Amino acid sequence: MPRPTRISCVSSDAHLASHLQLRLQSKDFQVAIIPSIEGILGVFYSDPPDLLIVDLHSDPDASINLVTTLRSDSFFSTIPIIGLIAQGACNTMEWDRCPLDDFITLPLRFDELFSRISLALSRIKRIFDNNPLTRLPGNTSIQKAIEEAMATDVSVCYVDIDHFKPYNDVFGFSHGDEVIRMLARIMFNTVRDSGGGFCGHIGGDDFVFILPSARAEGVSQTIIGFFDRIVLDLFDEDTKARGYYEGTNRKGEAEQIPLLSLSIAVVPLHSPGIRHAAKVAEIAAELKKLAKESVGSRCVIDQRTAS
Amino acid sequence: MDEKRNELKKIIMDTRTLPTLPGVIHKLNSLTENDKASVQEMARIVSSDQVLSARILRLANSPSYGFYRVSTISNAMILLGVNVVKSLALSSSIFEIMEKNSVGLWEHSLAVGVAANLIARKLNLPECEEISTAALLHDIGKVIISLKCSEAEQLIRDMIRDRGMYMRDAERETIDTDHAEVGGWLAKSWFLPDKLSEPISFHHDVALSGNHRIKTAVVHIADVLIKACGFGDSGDCYVPQIQQIAWDVLKFNEQAMAEIIDELEDKLVEVKNFSLELQGSDAPAY
Numbered sequence: 001m002p003r004p005t006r007i008s009c010v011s012s013d014a015h016l017a018s019h020l021q022l023r024l025q026s027k028d029f030q031v032a033i034i035p036s037i038e039g040i041l042g043v044f045y046s047d048p049p050d051l052l053i054v055d056l057h058s059d060p061d062a063s064i065n066l067v068t069t070l071r072s073d074s075f076f077s078t079i080p081i082i083g084l085i086a087q088g089a090c091n092t093m094e095w096d097r098c099p100l101d102d103f104i105t106l107p108l109r110f111d112e113l114f115s116r117i118s119l120a121l122s123r124i125k126r127i128f129d130n131n132p133l134t135r136l137p138g139n140t141s142i143q144k145a146i147e148e149a150m151a152t153d154v155s156v157c158y159v160d161i162d163h164f165k166p167y168n169d170v171f172g173f174s175h176g177d178e179v180i181r182m183l184a185r186i187m188f189n190t191v192r193d194s195g196g197g198f199c200g201h202i203g204g205d206d207f208v209f210i211l212p213s214a215r216a217e218g219v220s221q222t223i224i225g226f227f228d229r230i231v232l233d234l235f236d237e238d239t240k241a242r243g244y245y246e247g248t249n250r251k252g253e254a255e256q257i258p259l260l261s262l263s264i265a266v267v268p269l270h271s272p273g274i275r276h277a278a279k280v281a282e283i284a285a286e287l288k289k290l291a292k293e294s295v296g297s298r299c300v301i302d303q304r305t306a307s
Numbered sequence: 308m309d310e311k312r313n314e315l316k317k318i319i320m321d322t323r324t325l326p327t328l329p330g331v332i333h334k335l336n337s338l339t340e341n342d343k344a345s346v347q348e349m350a351r352i353v354s355s356d357q358v359l360s361a362r363i364l365r366l367a368n369s370p371s372y373g374f375y376r377v378s379t380i381s382n383a384m385i386l387l388g389v390n391v392v393k394s395l396a397l398s399s400s401i402f403e404i405m406e407k408n409s410v411g412l413w414e415h416s417l418a419v420g421v422a423a424n425l426i427a428r429k430l431n432l433p434e435c436e437e438i439s440t441a442a443l444l445h446d447i448g449k450v451i452i453s454l455k456c457s458e459a460e461q462l463i464r465d466m467i468r469d470r471g472m473y474m475r476d477a478e479r480e481t482i483d484t485d486h487a488e489v490g491g492w493l494a495k496s497w498f499l500p501d502k503l504s505e506p507i508s509f510h511h512d513v514a515l516s517g518n519h520r521i522k523t524a525v526v527h528i529a530d531v532l533i534k535a536c537g538f539g540d541s542g543d544c545y546v547p548q549i550q551q552i553a554w555d556v557l558k559f560n561e562q563a564m565a566e567i568i569d570e571l572e573d574k575l576v577e578v579k580n581f582s583l584e585l586q587g588s589d590a591p592a593y
């Protein structure tokens with residue numbers, strides 16, 4: 001049985017709080033009522049709930065303070081906070097100072113509250129995992145997508161940029177970020193235009209896409225072709241003609257650094273020996289090594305057959 | 308006089324879109340399928356229309372996408388995606404009052420783009436596609452002037468007719484700026500990279516260009532060539548001299564020029580056919 005959703009309610013209005021608790025429990029939520037604002041942060045930090053309802057009506061200043069403090073820590077920024085406010089108060093609220101996810105007016109209409117809770121939870125699921133730079137889903141979603149795809153006729157394709165670190169060092173982070181965003185768009189558009197699939201951003205210059213094996217190689221080659229072309233826009237004429245630029249390597253020595261290129265490792269999930277998701281990444285790591293041995297962009301496909 | 312300039316500049320800063328020809332939009336609307344052929348056809352239409360091209364480059368270089376140097380339509384399509392480009396193109400407005408010279412300018416712009424591409428390839432220049440894009444966009448200032456200063460535009464046309472002036476000189480006398488400068492303002496305010504905005508700003512003054520003098524010189528020569536061919540309608544029918552600096556910077560000579568003119572003729576027939584197809588006319592070409 002899945003873990004029940006845990007909701008904490010902060011209110012100094014005892015009557016409202018007990019009523020809330022009863023109604024939420026009837027919807028199978030696990031509810032904790034926290035009457036006092038003092039010491040509340042400690043409670044949260046040690047045992048964060050899935051969603052927070054804050055009564056801004058009975059104790060506005062302290063509640064706003066609480067919301068702001070919670071939001072200032074990125075770890076808690078993913079907990080949805082719904083504020084309860086008096087009818088008409090929304091006109092005078094300074095929303096910048098009170099970073100709520102949603103509000104509902106008093107007196108409460110519970111059917112509306114339940115809907116807002118479901119909406120807040122699904123919204124956070126949608127955006128929480130996304131990479132802020134590329135807005136692609138991150139590791140939680142990637143893991144889930146791979147697990148769901150296990151033993152089907154799809155391929156998991158791992159993408160990363162060759163010589164990205166020195167590029168970042170020489171040209172700066174903002175240019176590095178631009179390259180990451182470009183790759184994300186190229187990958188997303190190509191996968192979508194080929195007929196759809198999953199795209200995720202592991203982090204840094206590492207990406208994943210998942211699609212039916214029949215399309216894997218073609219899409220990989222298209223992504224490589226587009227990337228190799230777009231990347232030329234980032235270098236000046238001399239660098240392009242020369243094919244490298246000057247930088248320092250990991251040991252701090254001067255070195256000729258080649259232009260950016262891509263490595264893609266394609267792991268078909270119906271290959272024998274892939275019984276769990278962790279094995280996929282392992283095989284991909286081996287293939288990547290192979291892909292990186294050659295100069296320029298390259299796509300390597302796992303060729304293991306039943307033996 | 309400064310007032311007029313600043314006023315126009317401010318109008319440009321607030322300009323988010325420009326209208327294009329009804330035939331172009333009509334043709335795009337008919338491409339409903341999402342198959343490979345219609346995507347290619349869409350790319351062909353978009354990259355032959357200066358307004359659509361400029362709008363798509365604006366979006367690709369806008370802060371919301373976070374790319375800074377997208378200077379060709381094919382790269383913009385790769386980064387934005389087919390769906391985005393398609394919906395942007397379909398959301399275009401059209402000229403409410405269709406004038407004959409809108410089509411003339413459309414043909415002139417596309418032809419200069421084609422000619423610039425020929426020159427760039429002949430001379431083995433890097434970034435041929437960037438050069439043709441800059442050439443396609445070189446007269447975008449004229450679209451803005453006719454749209455935002457319609458009274459002045461009438462005056463400009465009268466001056467060209469009655470006093471035999473270059474359009475640019477008539478613009479300078481009337482609105483204290485010209486289409487090259489206005490186009491440059493738009494290119495800057497639409498986040499277009501320097502390799503596009505410089506040739507637009509200086510296609511009549513190659514000597515003023517800095518980092519992109521070669522591209523500017525090609526656009527300048529292509530512009531003069533197309534006017535000399537009498538193709539399309541750039542606003543006036545007078546052919547200026549090719550500036551010496553343009554010959555020099557490209558190490559261009561009359562021999563190469565003659566070869567290009569030879570190849571250009573066939574290409575112009577294609578451009579004319581494409582234009583007629585888009586304008587929905589069934590009159591035969593030439």
